Amino acid sequence: MVEHVDIFIVGGGMVGTAIAARLGHSGLNIAVLEQQAPPAFDPASPPDLRVSAISPASRALLERIGAWQHIEAMRSAPYQRMQVWETERSAGTLFDAGEVDAANLGHIIENRIVQLACTQALQQHANIQLICPDSIQRLDIQAGGSRIELASGRSFVARLVIGADGAKSQVRDAASIGLNSHEYPMHAFVATVGIQGGERDITWQRFTPNGPQSLLPLPGDYASLVWYHQPQQVQQLLQLDDTALIAAFSREFPDALPTLTHVVSRGSFALIRRHAQDYVRAGVVLAGDAAHTIHPLAGQGVNLGFQDAEALCQVLEQAVQQGEDIASLAVLQRYQRQRMLPNHGMQRLMDAFCYGFSNDSGPLRFVRNLGLKLANHSGPVKKEVIRYALGLSTPDQLLPTPLALLKPRLKRA
The missing domain is CATH 3.50.50.60 (FAD/NAD(P)-binding domain)
Structure with a gap:
């Protein structure tokens, strides 16, 4: 039939x-x-x-559609802030949902x-x-x-x-x-880890020449760690035991992150x-x-x-x-x-973020740091980035904003 x-x-x-x-x-x-x-x-x-x-x-x-009530009955991790920086020496940029009168920037959910x-x-x-x-x-x-x-x-x-x-x-x-299709020259290593201090309300992201590093809050004493790196380096990370892996995280990731206690699970995938x-x-x-x-x-x-x-x-x-x-x-x-x-x-x-930040060129590093500083001190830029994170802005709206603010500074210089 x-x-x-x-x-x-x-x-x-x-x-x-x-x-x-x-x-x-x-x-x-x-x-x-x-x-x-x-x-x-x-x-x-x-x-x-x-x-x-x-x-x-x-x-x-x-x-x-009536799905959110079921998510609330299970679990999620709301986050209000997003910290972005390139080096530990720089203050970076903190984006806060409160700057646009929003309750949060989003939820990390399985x-x-x-x-x-x-x-x-x-x-x-x-x-x-x-x-x-x-x-x-x-x-x-x-x-x-x-x-x-x-x-x-x-x-x-x-x-x-x-x-x-x-x-x-x-x-x-x-x-x-x-x-x-296009395959990126890096893979993603992901791990669910235990952290000290309980659930957080902030995501961290740092850009390095090899690729971004991120830590995302999860419910309870957990976080999701993402490490973008060259494929051979990711394979080496997969082979480490838990103690050696936590040591690698502690050595390579910023000191500002919570202390990691144990590894729950790990995996990797190519980026295409x-x-x-x-x-x-x-x-x-x-x-x-x-x-x-x-x-x-x-x-x-x-x-x-x-x-x-x-x-x-x-x-x-x-x-x-x-x-x-x-x-x-x-x-x-x-x-x-x-x-x-x-x-x-x-x-x-x-792609612009991936290749623009995963590069140790001096001129690019200068532009990146300048962009983060502008975003940190300019209300309109920060608000537009936050609106983008909230899903209220599109790429064409986001990209012109820092450029428009940068032009007057270049003219004065």
Whole structure:
């Protein structure tokens, strides 16, 4: 028996489940496919290795779909301040949510918790079915209705297929959508660590010639440590025992960070920027990592995915209200026009930070220090950076601000 649905979402991760829950009141018949259910939440367990910095803009979406209440019932770590510096000798720049009258800059939350919360939210809607665990056996993308055959033997015909299935998207491949990619000359080493002094309300980030170093607060006596380095150095870090690893952290990271007590878990991953050449075809659309991946140094990956989700759902809801075909290329291109340029701009902005700061050139070091000093002493610059962190500003708005403030100083000099 073939089952007919309006929308078939491939990928029940954070973005896929958010899209489904966001469309819960649309009247559309929706199926969500996920290969493996996330483990249930255990409050006694230490935080997971994979976490995201959820911006206030993303929190607003999660509240709107009914997922935030489930996150609050589990755990998250809000942070009010962000310390950025290049060397320990410099004071660096402190960004504080209070400077724009905001409660916080965001929350550090385990990916699994966000996924669990969004899954609970979508299960409140009778028009959404979650298929998990299962996987695609065959996917034929057709403008008039795509055919999906699952490993379990179930078959579907969908008016619209949404690919929210990650960087190695099956949907993107099945739709023959090309991909531009670039591998960065550094890998990310990540670790969940215990800290002294309890939960903090601040994130730290320092730029070095080898790449950024970050420490993010987690609930309780834990933090997430991220160390970007050359691939061979990351492999060496993975081989160290816990004592030697903490010694390496203490030696290489700034003294201002909390004292590390133990290592809970560790891992690494390559850094690859990807951007789909198109987000849409007739009958198919990409969102989140299936459409784009970004350097994670500013924690914008999943936030861009949630912005995709909101924009796509608005386009689809408007099409339903106006009696249009939700799978038509004309409708789906409205979403692409909204999201492709901002996503590409954010990728380029992260490249500028990555390569501009991971360089020991004297002139570049001077410009970096000058930029941090300007940001620290200029209210408009700091406020624009904070608005960006809150998800209220776009790359094109952020980049001109320090340049505009710098020009008068250069003229006077």
